[in-house]
Amino acid sequence: MAQVITDIALMQQAAAHLRAAGKRIAVVPTMGALHEGHLTLIREAAQRADTVITTVFVNPTQFGPGEDFAKYPRMPERDAALAAGAGAAYVFAPSAPAMYPQGYATFVNVERITEVLEGKSRPGHFRGVATVVLKLFAVTQPHVAVFGQKDAQQVAVIRRMIRDLHQVIELVVVPTVRESDGLAMSSRNAYLSADERAQATVLYRALEDARKLVEAGERRCDRLLDSMNGRIAGSRLAAIDYLSVADADSLEELRDVRNGQTVLISLAVRFGRTRLIDNILVEVR
Ligand code: PAF
Numbered sequence: 001m002a003q004v005i006t007d008i009a010l011m012q013q014a015a016a017h018l019r020a021a022g023k024r025i026a027v028v029p030t031m032g033a034l035h036e037g038h039l040t041l042i043r044e045a046a047q048r049a050d051t052v053i054t055t056v057f058v059n060p061t062q063f064g065p066g067e068d069f070a071k072y073p074r075m076p077e078r079d080a081a082l083a084a085g086a087g088a089a090y091v092f093a094p095s096a097p098a099m100y101p102q103g104y105a106t107f108v109n110v111e112r113i114t115e116v117l118e119g120k121s122r123p124g125h126f127r128g129v130a131t132v133v134l135k136l137f138a139v140t141q142p143h144v145a146v147f148g149q150k151d152a153q154q155v156a157v158i159r160r161m162i163r164d165l166h167q168v169i170e171l172v173v174v175p176t177v178r179e180s181d182g183l184a185m186s187s188r189n190a191y192l193s194a195d196e197r198a199q200a201t202v203l204y205r206a207l208e209d210a211r212k213l214v215e216a217g218e219r220r221c222d223r224l225l226d227s228m229n230g231r232i233a234g235s236r237l238a239a240i241d242y243l244s245v246a247d248a249d250s251l252e253e254l255r256d257v258r259n260g261q262t263v264l265i266s267l268a269v270r271f272g273r274t275r276l277i278d279n280i281l282v283e284v285r
Pocket of ligand 1: 031059062129133154
């Protein structure tokens, strides 16, 4: 069983002892409701460090008004058992008042790359993410931090923050883990009805259509977007929030892709009240 720590000072002490003993620490930040995607991150972390700390915290500052903060699944005992099984020695699960006590006033704002894609649809989201991730780094003192490619923009924001704020932390990004029919694993998949779940497979198919077009020589992004749009329009329950073909580093939207470039093809689509995101990286050759 992993040791579950809820107290910030105790977690800091444990991390300091580990560091003093020369142990390499990896952190895997999560909001809990762990699934195979998270467990893959924890297993990867265990390959890269002596001690893995998984954090489980549903972070209120990254949810906007009307989003699913209140109903986000919370299952602490199950999470602790799963994290331990995948190789975590510690689960850090603080309370919201401990993380954001009365009078809390400090936030991390990564500029520009937070204003597009998810940042445009969910204003303030990345301010909450960057803030909590920096706080989790301060508490767990990791040498390595492991995140999933599923949240591609989150990875870009955290990479920028680590660089800009001189964090001495290696960032490891693990490819998206998918169900056998291609749907990216997400805690939010649990909200889908049976019909929505069946139709949600259209997302990965749309992304793969775009990849195949690029591989076949298509360079115009409007054609890639049309193809994705057409595929998703065939699904009665899907409502597109955005489709995007952007440069993988700058996240700037592209008109054409060019040889040698890595592009991020991404989307956000609603099925009823559930909003799903997915992406692929394509190297243009
Ligand atoms: O990816 C998530 O689950 C969250 O955004 C994170 C990184 C744990 C911050 O709350």
